[in-house]
Amino acid sequence: MWLPLLGLLFGISLGLLTDIEIPIVYESYLSIAVLAALDTIFGGIRAQLQQVYDDHVFVTGFFFNIALAAGLAFLGVHLGVDLYLAAVFAFGVRLFQNIAIIRRILLSKWNDKKAKKSEETVQ
């Protein structure tokens, strides 16, 4: 549980300390990549909780989503249509759905635990 968070913290501190900046033209690509990555992470957590998690699906999903999002943004820039909005919409909706599912699973688990405890005390 703590190791992934440590990885996140390590990534953030490394990024802040190295002071890397990307050209403003590519800023939208990065933001959409971050969104895709977040979507993948929450999808992974959901899958884990539903016990359907698979390493290959997770890793390929991560890279594929990022590439697809950046590709859409790139295509949109060249066609003059804001295609990246499609990616933002899709990822945004999925992000909310995944978080909602995670919340429900966690809630039901918590309720189960509570019920068990109360049963134990009754017995």
Next chain:
Amino acid sequence: MKRKMNTPFIIVLFIIGFMLAMQYNTVKNPKQRDTRDLWDIRRELSLEKQRHSELLANIRSLNTTISKYDNLNNDSPDRVLRETVQELKQEAGLTVIKSPGLVLSVDAAMEAKALGQEVPNISPDLMVKLVNDINRFKGNAVVIDGKRIVQTTAIRDINGQTTVNSLAVRTPPFSLIISTSTLADAKKLASYLEASSIADEFYIDNLTLSIGEPQKKLALDAYDRSFENKFLSETKKGE
């Protein structure tokens, strides 16, 4: 199962963290927008070009000196050194200059004379402005009332007297001699001074500035004192 899941999560979260930090860096420090227009850039470019040509001229003159040293090394190193010393002295203002130039004369204004007013001394500020104007337009060396302007010259007020090199400047009339590289430069300087507002500034102080004809040969006195060197000392041989 749990351990298996951890590794990809760590890596992916690490990448997300890194991307977030990069995004934060980019958003936090927006690049300063370049608001210069074409003419600003052209002006800057011309300044840089001027500096470039000045540097090139310096390099050329130093190269000439080096080649002189190289060529005459065997015959008379003495002579070359003496030449260099002479050049440096000339640059410092320790030699008499004979070159084309211009004579300016400062006198009291006619109105002041007619009304019997006291002839005013020239103020240090006005003198500095005049010298700056001359320097800005290719005046090589300036002598004010017999006092040569050098790098260390101070034009200032001492006990109500305007002084150059700590020597008082006479009450007008007195003259300024300016040396230029060529006669054409002297002509240009004369027209520049005529066109500038410096004469009006003199008139406000009840003085007149008359700009003489450019002359082919003028003699400028040398700086007649020695330079005091407070901070540099001679290195002994072999040290």
